[in-house]
Amino acid sequence: MQELSPTAFLISSSIKVFLVFSVSLLVVAYMTLLERRVSGFIQDRLGPNRVGPFGLLQPIADGIKNFLKEETMPATANRPFFILAPMLSIFLAVVLIGVVPFAAPLPTPWGVVDMVVADIPVGILFILAFSSLGVYGTVLAGWASNNKYAFLGALRSSSQMVSYEVALGLSLIPVFILAGNVTLTEIVWQQQMLGFWYLFPLSLAFLLFVISGFAETNRLPFDMPEAESELVTGYHTEYSSMKFSMFMIGEYAHILVVSALMATLFLGGWSVPFWSGDHMFWYEGMLISGFTAAGEPVAAEPAIWKTLLTLAAFALKTGFFILVFVWVRWTLPRFRYDQVMHLGWKVMLPTSLAYVMLVAATVLVLDQMAVEGFLFGAVLTAVSAVATGIFVFALDRDRIMSGASRSRSGEVREVRTPVAQSGLRPRLAGAEMGGESDYTSK
Amino acid sequence: MIEILFYIFAAVAVGSAFGVVLQKNPVGSLLFMVATLASLAGIFVLFEAHFLAAIQIIVYAGAIMVLFLFVIMLLNLGHDYRRDIQVGVGMVLAFATTGLIAGILVRQFGGAETSPMLAAFPGPEGMDALLAEQGIIGAIARPLFTDYVIVFELTGILLLVALVGAIAIAKRRV
Structure with a gap:
């Protein structure tokens, strides 16, 4: 199968840009409906179900409503920045979709078309770069509104996003170590070759990525910038009509991108599990499906039905994470501000650094011992499972984070098991507490 | 294009x-x-x-x-x-600094053959070969972590010292 000619590349890229962005925005519109219906389900009510069958036309009605509403401009706002902020928000979220590969390459009469808008050599770094710019939209909105609630939201968002970017970047380093590259297509390929989704050999990286992903998208439990019970609606308090809507579209597009990234980096992207028919990768100008034992590349057989199947697999994986985002929002309460900072700097950062060292050391040892294939993945999975177990154990049971009742010195630790609270085993509880049993038996 | x-x-x-x-x-x-x-x-x-x-x-x-x-x-x-740029000494200093930087840059890149920075550059073909061999990140990472590792580590320590210093100064006021 040959590569595309320059003209065909130009035409196919234009079509891909148009299709990918319209489909993404459509998905974003229906994510709002999903969120409202699922929240209705969780709270034992119906959610919007009046417009169209099952409420399916609700996003369109919302869109029309937002266009027709009155646009307000606060008198004291800084006009150019006030208008610039929602544009930045939506642009920086939507542009990220362009580098995510969403299906296996599609064969056409003019050559094989990659199912990604731009397969750039610095894939993930591009995403990190543009999501690190995303904070400008929020911060400018809060600052330009000249409103104290909006301003507080902007301050919170800038410190929160800077804090969690560090952990986000560090949680990706194990992926780079294992894949040996930062290109998203190659990360998918390496997962197909290893036979493991990176979710298993890099379970702790996945966990850290999910947590920082929630923080980066300002979703509950990290929605400090718009905490509506304290800050009205935070940074977009002063916005109305379509400008407000643009922030919402930006936020949901960001969720879509982060979900797609979780699927691509840790769940094998568009590859269908337990099936080698979809293994495809450009290797020295040739689309290959793997190597023979002698190291000779084997040509791949792209097909339209394979592209559609892998697209479905990708949509399923991404959709699952979108559902998790909604699910978490209606399950967990919001963090307090100091808890957000504590988690970011004192928990996530050291953990991700330690985990980078652990993965690097394990990979080095396995390489030295010339371990490859299934055993390589299995050993890493075991090591990561232990690390994840320790991390979760430490996070749990108030060992690292706790509520307001914890003493400032951090030496006293409450044990919140029913047994300890009822005072049935004061001696044991006291021993764990380092002798300060009267603190917990109040 | x-x-x-x-x-x-x-x-x-x-x-x-x-x-x-x-x-x-x-x-x-x-x-x-x-x-x-x-x-x-x-x-x-x-x-x-x-x-x-x-x-x-x-x-x-x-x-x-x-x-x-x-x-x-x-x-x-x-x-x-409000403008808080002081006209006078500040202006003179600003122009002097800018002129100095411009002078250094002209000296570096004006005489293309004599510049040590350009002499180390392998040229377009050399760059293509380097990129094909080591990849886009390897071409930067390899020299950074082999030839220039001491400078790299020293820079890291410098930044760490600055960080610790900043925290120490910020803590004192509280």
């Missing part, structure tokens, strides 16, 4: 750099600075230096400039349009 794009990015970079100096609003200056950095990243991409471009955006536009913005907003400089 690449040449046209280069001139567009270069014009945006220079224009935004003027914007940084001419804006009286600190937040406006900062945004123009971000635009300058972003267009420089665009120029890096045109030179196939994708990694540098990404790092430029991540580190400068995404992290350092956000910190600047944070500080500007915390000090609440943004809504105050």
